[in-house]
Amino acid sequence: xxxxxxxxxxxxxxxxxxxxxxxxxxxxxxxxxxxxxxxxxxxxxxxxxxxxxxxxxxxxxxxxxxxxxxxxxxxxxxxxxxxxxxxxxxxxxxxxxxxxxxxxxxxxxxxxxxxxxxxxxxxxxxxxxxxxxxxxxxxxxxxxxxxxxxxxxxxxxxxxxxxxxxxxxxxxxxxxxxxxxxxxxxxxxxxxxxxxxxxxxxxxxxxxxxxxxxxxxxxxxxxxxxxxxxxxxxxxxxxxxxxxxxxxxxxxxxxxxxxxxxxxxxxxxxxxxxxxxxxxxxxxxxxxxxxxxxxxxxxxxxxxx
Amino acid sequence: xxxxxxxxxxxxxxxxxxxxxxxxxxxxxxxxxxxxxxxxxxxxxxxxxxxxxxxxxxxxxxxxxxxxxxxxxxxxxxxxxxxxxxxxxxxxxxxxxxxxxxxxxxxxxxxxxxxxxxxxxxxxxxxxxxxxxxxxxxxxxxxxxxxxxxxxxxxxxxxxxxxxxxxxxxxxxxxxxxxxxxxxxxxxxxxxxxxxxxxxxxxxxxxxxxxxxxxxxxxxxxxxxxxxxxxxxxxxxxxxxxxxxxxxxxxxxxxxxxxxxxxxxxxxxxxxxxxxxxxxxxxxxxxxxxxxxxxxxxxxxxxxx
Amino acid sequence: xxxxxxxxxxxxxxxxxxxxxxxxxxxxxxxxxxxxxxxxxxxxxxxxxxxxxxxxxxxxxxxxxxxxxxxxxxxxxxxxxxxxxxxxxxxxxxxxxxxxxxxxxxxxxxxxxxxxxxxxxxxxxxxxxxxxxxxxxxxxxxxxxxxxxxxxxxxxxxxxxxxxxxxxxxxxxxxxxxxxxxxxxxxxxxxxxxxxxxxxxxxxxxxxxxxxxxxxxxxxxxxxxxxxxxxxxxxxxxxxxxxxxxxxxxxxxxxxxxxxxxxxxxxxxxxxxxxxxxxxxxxxx
Numbered sequence: 052x053x054x055x056x057x058x059x060x061x062x063x064x065x066x067x068x069x070x071x072x073x074x075x076x077x078x079x080x081x082x083x084x085x086x087x088x089x090x091x092x093x094x095x096x097x098x099x100x101x102x103x104x105x106x107x108x109x110x111x112x113x114x115x116x117x118x119x120x121x122x123x124x125x126x127x128x129x130x131x132x133x134x135x136x137x138x139x140x141x142x143x144x145x146x147x148x149x150x151x152x153x154x155x156x157x158x159x160x161x162x163x164x165x166x167x168x169x170x171x172x173x174x175x176x177x178x179x180x181x182x183x184x185x186x187x188x189x190x191x192x193x194x195x196x197x198x199x200x201x202x203x204x205x206x207x208x209x210x211x212x213x214x215x216x217x218x219x220x221x222x223x224x225x226x227x228x229x230x231x232x233x234x235x236x237x238x239x240x241x242x243x244x245x246x247x248x249x250x251x252x253x254x255x256x257x258x259x260x261x262x263x264x265x266x267x268x269x270x271x272x273x274x275x276x277x278x279x280x281x282x283x284x285x286x287x288x289x290x291x292x293x294x295x296x297x298x299x300x301x302x303x304x305x306x307x308x309x310x311x312x313x314x315x316x317x318x319x320x321x322x323x324x325x326x327x328x329x330x331x332x333x334x335x336x337x338x339x340x341x342x343x344x345x346x347x348x349x350x351x352x353x354x355x356x
Numbered sequence: 357x358x359x360x361x362x363x364x365x366x367x368x369x370x371x372x373x374x375x376x377x378x379x380x381x382x383x384x385x386x387x388x389x390x391x392x393x394x395x396x397x398x399x400x401x402x403x404x405x406x407x408x409x410x411x412x413x414x415x416x417x418x419x420x421x422x423x424x425x426x427x428x429x430x431x432x433x434x435x436x437x438x439x440x441x442x443x444x445x446x447x448x449x450x451x452x453x454x455x456x457x458x459x460x461x462x463x464x465x466x467x468x469x470x471x472x473x474x475x476x477x478x479x480x481x482x483x484x485x486x487x488x489x490x491x492x493x494x495x496x497x498x499x500x501x502x503x504x505x506x507x508x509x510x511x512x513x514x515x516x517x518x519x520x521x522x523x524x525x526x527x528x529x530x531x532x533x534x535x536x537x538x539x540x541x542x543x544x545x546x547x548x549x550x551x552x553x554x555x556x557x558x559x560x561x562x563x564x565x566x567x568x569x570x571x572x573x574x575x576x577x578x579x580x581x582x583x584x585x586x587x588x589x590x591x592x593x594x595x596x597x598x599x600x601x602x603x604x605x606x607x608x609x610x611x612x613x614x615x616x617x618x619x620x621x622x623x624x625x626x627x628x629x630x631x632x633x634x635x636x637x638x639x640x641x642x643x644x645x646x647x648x649x650x651x652x653x654x655x656x657x658x659x660x661x
Numbered sequence: 662x663x664x665x666x667x668x669x670x671x672x673x674x675x676x677x678x679x680x681x682x683x684x685x686x687x688x689x690x691x692x693x694x695x696x697x698x699x700x701x702x703x704x705x706x707x708x709x710x711x712x713x714x715x716x717x718x719x720x721x722x723x724x725x726x727x728x729x730x731x732x733x734x735x736x737x738x739x740x741x742x743x744x745x746x747x748x749x750x751x752x753x754x755x756x757x758x759x760x761x762x763x764x765x766x767x768x769x770x771x772x773x774x775x776x777x778x779x780x781x782x783x784x785x786x787x788x789x790x791x792x793x794x795x796x797x798x799x800x801x802x803x804x805x806x807x808x809x810x811x812x813x814x815x816x817x818x819x820x821x822x823x824x825x826x827x828x829x830x831x832x833x834x835x836x837x838x839x840x841x842x843x844x845x846x847x848x849x850x851x852x853x854x855x856x857x858x859x860x861x862x863x864x865x866x867x868x869x870x871x872x873x874x875x876x877x878x879x880x881x882x883x884x885x886x887x888x889x890x891x892x893x894x895x896x897x898x899x900x901x902x903x904x905x906x907x908x909x910x911x912x913x914x915x916x917x918x919x920x921x922x923x924x925x926x927x928x929x930x931x932x933x934x935x936x937x938x939x940x941x942x943x944x945x946x
Contacts, residue, residue, distance in 0.1 A: 128882045143619060225612050259906040270503055477927065547672045614785065
């Protein structure tokens with residue numbers, strides 16, 4: 052011991068720091084050996100990692116806050132980033148629950164299974180996708196076909212659909228959002244699997260719902276779409292008709308649940324394998340009337356009993 | 357000399373040896389890090405070339421969720437924004453450098469130079485935030501554009517980000533021009549204005565060039581600001597008119613999509629490929645800048661010796 | 662030949678043009694700071710600074726983001742400071758002027774120029790996935806420290822070189838070893854310059870968003886990180902999130918967060934700049 056001290060010699064603090072650092076750097080790679088599990092729960096507080104769809108993130112946050120209030124021993128970390136992000140994280144094993152505003156794709160399921168995880172699906176709420184414009188825009192109603200033509204680039208001026216002589220600025224969510232994929236399949240391609248129409252390349256891809264909102268609020272040329280929960284008073288919601296002669300319907304809980312509003316979808320959570328313990332408790336709680344009330348409060352559509 | 361004394365001496369020399377070793381390792385670390393970054397990008401990016409055929413990569417459509425991986429619009433987007441930013445940053449950056457170094461009274465220089473350097477530290481996300489809320493709506497109304505989220509908006513903000521770099525480096529270069537050059541020119545009857553442009557600036561030209569290159573480097577690598585204000589539509593720019601349309605840059609594409617992709621997917625590899633392109637561009641810019649610096653040093657040494 | 666009157670007019674015009682350009686440069690950037698100061702100040706209160714975000718981040722405070730940015734800055738300094746100063750000492754005191762040294766310099770210049778988002782990619786590939794650190798403070802700090810190295814190295818080297826050669830010669834001649842000379846004579850003399858470089862480097866780390874996007878940042882984390890392997894919220898990413906991802910976000914909180922980030926970063930910058938100018942004024946040689 053004393054010999055050791057002699058070899059090292061009397062050290063100043065800065066030298067000690069240097070030494071510790073070099074040791075740290077040498078041994079760093081070995082830190083990677085014990086796999087770092089995300090739910091490294093300490094004795095008292097359990098952590099649920101919850102990540103994914105930006106559409107769901109505010110709902111998930113509200114649920115998490117409420118659930119943590121009731122169960123102080125549980126901590127829930129909520130992260131957005133898009134459905135694809137959450138599902139990728141679930142596949143990579145870095146989260147406990149993935150939020151998605153679309154169903155998992157077959158390839159995603161395959162790669163999950165290849166990675167040794169087994170995603171289990173839960174429908175936790177429903178969402179109407181509202182088509183929104185600036186309140187100054189006189190256009191009130193559009194058919195699905197017109198929406199498809201707008202977003203695929205066939206209609207480029209509001210005049211062509213009964214509006215003012217203004218260029219149409221198309222706003223869309225980024226391609227990693229489930230809303231984007233849903234809108235592509237159900238609106239741009241009118242639900243036809245064979246249809247390979249794409250968004251017009253000059254569609255603005257905004258990285259977030261709020262990016263769309265900010266542009267809609269101040270730009271009368273713009274048209275966008277977003278979950279009903281994101282619509283605020285400074286935007287105008289467009290009535291949508293399924294077919295050319297059909298009735299124009301505004302999105303709401305009733306019109307979604309009775310099927311009159313065509314652009315609505317389920318919202319999902321995926322757990323890694325059949326959930327147990329606190330994750331099961333949490334997912335069960337989400338379907339209680341108490342939790343579903345929060346769904347309605349936030350402008351989403353509660354799952355009808 | 358006692359044995360104890362010997363111990364201390366040897367421990368001293370050991371310590372000195374270890375520290376010197378650490379210093380040498382640290383000295384070479386920069387090379388190691390650049391090498392590591394490049395190798396890592398290659399490892400993750402090159403598989404993209406195997407999995408996506410080259411004609412698809414150089415096509416003009418970027419829509420990764422349907423396997424359209426044309427990176428030309430992204431490269432074009434980065435180029436057009438960088439060009440715009442350079443056109444703003446070079447005259448303003450060098451103009452203000454000349455003003456501060458040659459014209460301004462001493463106290464103005466002592467006040468403004470640190471101020472601009474401090475403001476050069478503005479986090480890019482703050483500028484993007486203001487660009488989104490203030491600049492983009494303003495430009496839309498001012499220029500009567502369909503939308504304010506354009507390459508032009510991005511170029512203005514990037515120009516603003518690059519100006520402090522350009523100004524600071526160019527001012528240093530001008531400041532380093534020996535007083536005697538100016539005195540000689542003035543003594544021969546030239547005005548100060550003529551002296552500046554025919555003597556001082558040419559004498560400092562390699563430093564000024566370096567300033568420009570560093571400014572360009574700063575602009576092309578900027579991410580958050582660009583992602584928030586340019587609309588991110590992957591349109592292949594075909595002319596200067598595209599300055600006023602939305603564009604999508606390489607950096608914004610990586611930032612927006614990397615979180616989404618499953619590790620090891622084609623999309624993941626293509627994003628790393630874009631990283632390689634960015635890396636190579638910055639390498640080219642910086643090697644140009646540094647050869648200018650080295651050549652300048654050599655010439656100075658020749659003159660001085 | 663132009664008359665001297667004409668030349669004088671030309672010069673006056675040129676000078677006013679350059680003055681105007683400088684004003685055009687300085688005023689907008691200064692305006693940004695003042696604008697954020699004015700709109701952000703009303704949001705600042707004790708709860709905002711020390712509370713946790715509530716109601717989907719639309720209320721409450723930004724404490725976890727402040728702590729996260731502090732930890733990240735600290736973590737960055739743990740790795741970047743010894744390496745940066747070590748490299749600078751090597752370049753200024755040990756390296757001879759040969760090809761290898763030139764290569765090091767080119768490497769440093771290139772490190773400085775690599776786009777921050779590419780650092781993010783690298784950090785994701787190496788630290789998060791390959792070394793399996795996960796999205797964590799450790800992975801983010803390591804990524805940020807490689808990014809800040811060039812700033813620290815170049816400023817420190819400049820400071821070391823500014824110490825007159827005579828100091829070293831004297832120290833060696835009275836029998837000190839090379840390291841003793843560096844440790845006792847050169848480093849203390851260069852300390853203000855080194856501090857400036859370190860703070861400027863860390864300032865860059867504190868304000869960056871792109872490198873932490875995939876390596877550390879959590880959208881919302883209702884607790885403080887308790888190990889380097891935890892993810893954390895961070896101010897720049899938080900500002901990005903609340904300005905683009907949360908609907909109905911009170912504008913006051915957005916500007917308040919922008920202000921806190923600005924103060925955090927600019928105060929580091931001002932400290933660094935003032936250390937440098939005070940040291941320059943006080944220099945005895």
